[in-house]
Amino acid sequence: MAEAAVDQTATPVAEASGLGKIYRRGAEEIHALREISVAFAPGAFSCVLGPSGAGKSTLLNLLGVMDVPTAGTLRVAGATIAEGGRLRLSEGGRDKLRRENIGFIFTEFFLLPTLTAVENVQLPLLWADKDDRAYAAELLERVGLGHRLTHRPTEMSGGEMQRVAIARALINRPRLLLADEPTGNVDTTTRDGIFDLFRELNADGLTIVLATHDRELAARMDRVVHVREGRVVEETA
Amino acid sequence: MTTPILEARDVWRSYQRGAETIHALAGMSLTVQPGEMVGIVGRSGSGKTTFLNQVGCLDTPTKGTITLCGTDVTGMPEKELVAFRRDHIGFIFQLFYLIPTLTAVENVELPMIFARERDRRARAREALARVGLSEIHALPHQLNGGDMQRVAIARALVRKPRLLLADEPTGRLEHGARVAIMEIFRGLRAEGLGIILVTHDPTLAAETDRIIELRDGRIVDERKAG
Ligand SMILES: Nc1ncnc2c1ncn2[C@@H]1O[C@H](COP(=O)(O)OP(=O)(O)OP(=O)(O)O)[C@@H](O)[C@H]1O
Ligand SMILES: Nc1ncnc2c1ncn2[C@@H]1O[C@H](COP(=O)(O)OP(=O)(O)OP(=O)(O)O)[C@@H](O)[C@H]1O
Ligand SMILES: [Mg+2]
Ligand SMILES: [Mg+2]
Numbered sequence: 275m276a277e278a279a280v281d282q283t284a285t286p287v288a289e290a291s292g293l294g295k296i297y298r299r300g301a302e303e304i305h306a307l308r309e310i311s312v313a314f315a316p317g318a319f320s321c322v323l324g325p326s327g328a329g330k331s332t333l334l335n336l337l338g339v340m341d342v343p344t345a346g347t348l349r350v351a352g353a354t355i356a357e358g359g360r361l362r363l364s365e366g367g368r369d370k371l372r373r374e375n376i377g378f379i380f381t382e383f384f385l386l387p388t389l390t391a392v393e394n395v396q397l398p399l400l401w402a403d404k405d406d407r408a409y410a411a412e413l414l415e416r417v418g419l420g421h422r423l424t425h426r427p428t429e430m431s432g433g434e435m436q437r438v439a440i441a442r443a444l445i446n447r448p449r450l451l452l453a454d455e456p457t458g459n460v461d462t463t464t465r466d467g468i469f470d471l472f473r474e475l476n477a478d479g480l481t482i483v484l485a486t487h488d489r490e491l492a493a494r495m496d497r498v499v500h501v502r503e504g505r506v507v508e509e510t511a
Numbered sequence: 512m513t514t515p516i517l518e519a520r521d522v523w524r525s526y527q528r529g530a531e532t533i534h535a536l537a538g539m540s541l542t543v544q545p546g547e548m549v550g551i552v553g554r555s556g557s558g559k560t561t562f563l564n565q566v567g568c569l570d571t572p573t574k575g576t577i578t579l580c581g582t583d584v585t586g587m588p589e590k591e592l593v594a595f596r597r598d599h600i601g602f603i604f605q606l607f608y609l610i611p612t613l614t615a616v617e618n619v620e621l622p623m624i625f626a627r628e629r630d631r632r633a634r635a636r637e638a639l640a641r642v643g644l645s646e647i648h649a650l651p652h653q654l655n656g657g658d659m660q661r662v663a664i665a666r667a668l669v670r671k672p673r674l675l676l677a678d679e680p681t682g683r684l685e686h687g688a689r690v691a692i693m694e695i696f697r698g699l700r701a702e703g704l705g706i707i708l709v710t711h712d713p714t715l716a717a718e719t720d721r722i723i724e725l726r727d728g729r730i731v732d733e734r735k736a737g
Contacts, residue, residue: 340612340650365648369614378612386608386621388569388596393625397610400624401617426569 280496286313287351287450287481288337294345294359295332295504306332308504310346314450314483319476322485323492324501330485331454333501337483338452339372351375351449373402377443377451381458383435385427385442392423395442406445413441417471433464440471451475453484457491469494514581516674516705517543517566522575524561524728535561536572537728543674548696548706550716550736553725559709562725563676566707568596580673597626601667605679607659609651615639615662616647622670638665642695657688664695674705681712693718 293310296303307329314320314337322330335341339350345359353371354362363371385394395410411423417437427435436456443451453472457465469491476482484495492498500508524536535558543549551559564570565577568584576585579599584592609618619635628634639647642661651659660680667675677696681689693715700706708719716722717736724732 335652338612340652372612376612380611382606384608384611386610387604388567388602389625397621398612401613401620428564428569 280315280317282315284316285352286349287316288483289313289349290333290336290343290346292346293333293336293343293348295329295336295341296344306504307336307343310501310504310506312499312506312509314481316449316481317476317479319472319482319496320484321492321495321498322483322501323487323489323498325487327503328487328501329504330487330501332504334452334454334483334485337450338376338378339368340378342368373398374446375449377446377448379436379439379443379451379453379456381455383427383432383439383459385435385438387427390424390426391419391430391438391441394427394438395445397442398445410441410445413444414438416444417441431464432460433467436460436464436468437471440468444475449481451480451482453482455486456484457486457488465491513545515542515544515578516547516580517541517707518576518578519562519566520576520578522562522565522577523573524558524565524570525573534728536565539565539575539725539728539730541723541730543705543707545673545703545705546700548700548708548719550719550722551707551709551725552711552716552722557725558728559725560678561728563678563707563709566674567600567602567676568592597622597670599673601670601672601675603660603663603667603675603677603680605682607651607656607663609659609662609666611651614648614650615644615654615665618651618662619665619669622666626670628670634669635665638669641665641668643691655688656684657691660684660688660692661695664692668699672704674707675699676707678709679711680708681710681715689715 291311293307295307296305322333324330336343336348339355342361343356347357348355351371356362391414392410395413396407399406414420414423417440419437457468472482486492497511499506519539519541522536522539526533526535539562553559565572576583584595616635619638620631623631642665644658644661681692696706710716719736722734722736723730
């Protein structure tokens with residue numbers, strides 16, 4: 275159903291070729307990603323699946339322009355971040371690109387305990403000197419929390435907090451939503467509810483990449499990119 | 512005599528769980544003077560976080576009064592209370608709560624955004640310098656735990672609060688980082704801030720001026736630290 279919306283010939287929202295990432299810790303080199311070539315078409319809902327340490331978070335951090343590659347080419351939201359291992363976008367340019375185009379969700383919710391749900395959702399916009407409380411409220415409505423606008427995180431369950439975090443990730447109307455193990459902290463019923471929400475958002479046209487080591491979750495997705503030891507070992511659609 | 516930063520008098524916080532009433536706080540009283548650092552210890556569930564939430568105006572006591580810097584905040588309308596909290600209180604938590612997609616300096620700017628203040632970048636830089644963080648453009652995931660907590664402390668300090676509430680601030684940190692964080696707290700105390708520090712860490716507790724121990728929402732022991 276969601277697959278029908280994906281146009282594989284359209285310019286990908288994110289595209290990597292020969293992408294590599296080496297972390298250096300003193301003299302030690304950790305090859306977190308090697309020769310990754312993968313593309314994410316607009317409207318696709320993709321899973322990055324792999325065991326712990328495979329490089330899933332590293333890949334999502336690069337796609338989300340939270341970090342930069344040490345090899346290869348990376349294009350995100352129409353901008354070239356690196357080409358042939360050389361950076362093409364300044365730190366300021368990357369910050370702007372990320373802020374305007376990317377939504378991020380993590381296992382931890384990172385909600386500020388001193389703020390209400392709607393304030394937490396507004397945060398990224400306020401930072402840019404914009405204020406759209408009405409849209410923040412609309413997004414909370416969208417994730418099923420329209421009745422909890424002024425509640426603080428301490429008054430919410432884990433699943434509700436993650437929904438607030440999802441609403442916050444959507445406040446900049448992102449072209450790409452990245453979810454790194456988003457259901458790692460919640461029980462399976464809550465997990466399924468959050469997964470259904472991702473499906474709905476995708477059906478509305480949002481491009482989503484979800485990283486997980488949960489095979490059961492991956493089995494429900496249209497496309498799975500299997501990562502192991504920093505390489506793409508298989509792609510299933 | 513100076514005005515105390517905090518005077519909590521006979522504070523109760525009760526929850527209804529089915530037919531049962533749970534008294535998370537059962538008559539807590541505490542006074543904190545400027546330049547005083549008070550440690551709170553006690554078993555899990557003894558009411559430590561609940562107490563900080565009352566003092567920090569994040570929750571409303573079932574009974575009792577809380578006076579901050581001479582102002583009785585009990586019964587203050589919600590809007591005023593939020594403004595009062597933002598002007599007077601800084602919070603630090605075990606889990607930092609930094610926004611992962613914003614840089615260190617941007618995270619520190621957040622409280623000023625809500626207060627609609629100017630010179631945000633300059634003041635955020637100043638606060639980060641104060642806690643000794645030089646990588647101000649790093650994203651949280653690029654920092655180690657100790658440096659993430661420095662950012663969180665800078666964020667708590669940037670609007671110059673009078674009272675700092677810290678709930679297990681070093682719970683996730685290794686020894687070196689704990690010592691560094693304690694050093695920052697010492698400096699703040701010397702500047703006249705009131706600090707309430709909930710901690711299980713004996714080295715941290717030993718640095719406070721006095722330690723109170725909670726059990727079942729009450730003070731069962733109070734002693735000089737060290
Ligand atoms: N900041 C860093 N510095 C050094 N090494 C790192 C850093 N981040 C990740 N690594 C290493 O890179 C490799 C890939 O890590 P990554 O976090 O991407 O894996 P993952 O697939 O997300 O694992 P998990 O399922 O446990 O989250 C690992 O060997 C990890 O130790
Ligand atoms: N929202 C709530 N609803 C019902 N009971 C609550 C609520 N918040 C706290 N309690 C109860 O109040 C008591 C005190 O909890 P509190 O979180 O203050 O303890 P704590 O001393 O901070 O413990 P810890 O060391 O585990 O953080 C506990 O019995 C807890 O179950
Ligand atoms: Mg990971
Ligand atoms: Mg607690």
